[in-house]
Amino acid sequence: MAGRKKRLFGAGLGAGLLGALFLTLRYAIRPVNKSPVPDAISPAIFRTKVLHTSLGQIVYHESGSGPTLVFIHGICPGASSYEWSKVYPQFTGSYRVLAPDLIGFGESARPDANLTSTDYARSMAEFIRGTCDEPVTVIASGLGAGLCVLLASQHPEVVRNLLLWMPTGLTERAVREVSVGRSLASMAPMVHRFFYRNYESSAAAVRGWLAIHGFADPAHITAETLDVYSTCAQQYGAEHAIRNLYAGRLNLDLEGRLSTLTQPLTLIWPDQPNDLPGDLPARLQALARGSRLRMGPRLSQLAAVEAPSEIAALLAEELDPSLKVLR
Helix, strand or coil: CCCHHHHHHHHHHHHHHHHHHHHHHHHHHCCCCCCCCCHHHHHCCEEEEEEEEEEEEEEEEECCCCEEEEEEEECCCCCCHHCCCHHEEECCCCEEEEECCCCCCCCCCEEHHHECHHHHHHHHHHHHHHHCCCCCCEEHHHHHHHHHHHHHHCHHHHHHEEEEECCCCCCCCCCCCCCCHHHHCCCCCCHHHHHHHHHHCCCHHHHHHHHHHHHHCHHHCCCHHHHHHHHHHCCCHHHHHHHHHCCCCCCHHHHHHHHHCCCCEEEEEEECCCCCCCCCHHHHHHHHCCEEEEEEECCCHHHHHHHHHHHHHHHHHHCCCCCCCCC
């Protein structure tokens, strides 16, 4: 009798585990709800265009005339060109402005591929060559800014100069790294997809990321910002780029690349301590010959969303001290 009970218990336990596995697979492979990206991702005055590259189509927004400014967003769940959408319209009176969604983000292609930082640098070079006849000024933030340093290093002919807000390659000393759990999950696409679709891309999780990492003051997070970021995070295939991020494929040697740059560079950092080492800005500036270090307002990674007027004024001074941004 005891042996029979043990066998029944084992069979029941096995069935339960099998059921849990099937449930996990069901939620991992189910299609996500593909809500349209909100119109607020770009201002109405900007034309939305598409450029086909070797990694897939890049959707971008364009307006204005004159020398070209290219705004590149950072890398996080729900990232897109929306990050700069409150800043770049203020430059269309003197510049031609381009704001692309990087591959894997926003409305651009989201391929299921193991893309690396070098792949992103190449796709950005293809984008600039396909939309511009001369080198451009690149304005970028976070890991997007780090990728632009790689772009300028590997494809110097397409970049005239760079203005970078808190650039990172995720390899600098004392810079926060991806958690071990996320790194391990990225090795199993099905597991990563399950956790991303059911947890990390939810509105609550996205708001948590914005409050902890994106904004200096979480009270500044608007309903529009949360809507755009969470909707972009929930687009079909959005988990692929984040899996590459967690797997470390987008990491780059920022410090090594800065020392190879020949273009003018302005590094912009908050003027108050944050969760990064206090000597990091000066250390990075010392590596890039002839670069400028500009201390900006006390903001976090998504400064362009949180305080667009302040960031626009700061950028205008760096681009041309005599330039007045549009209000």
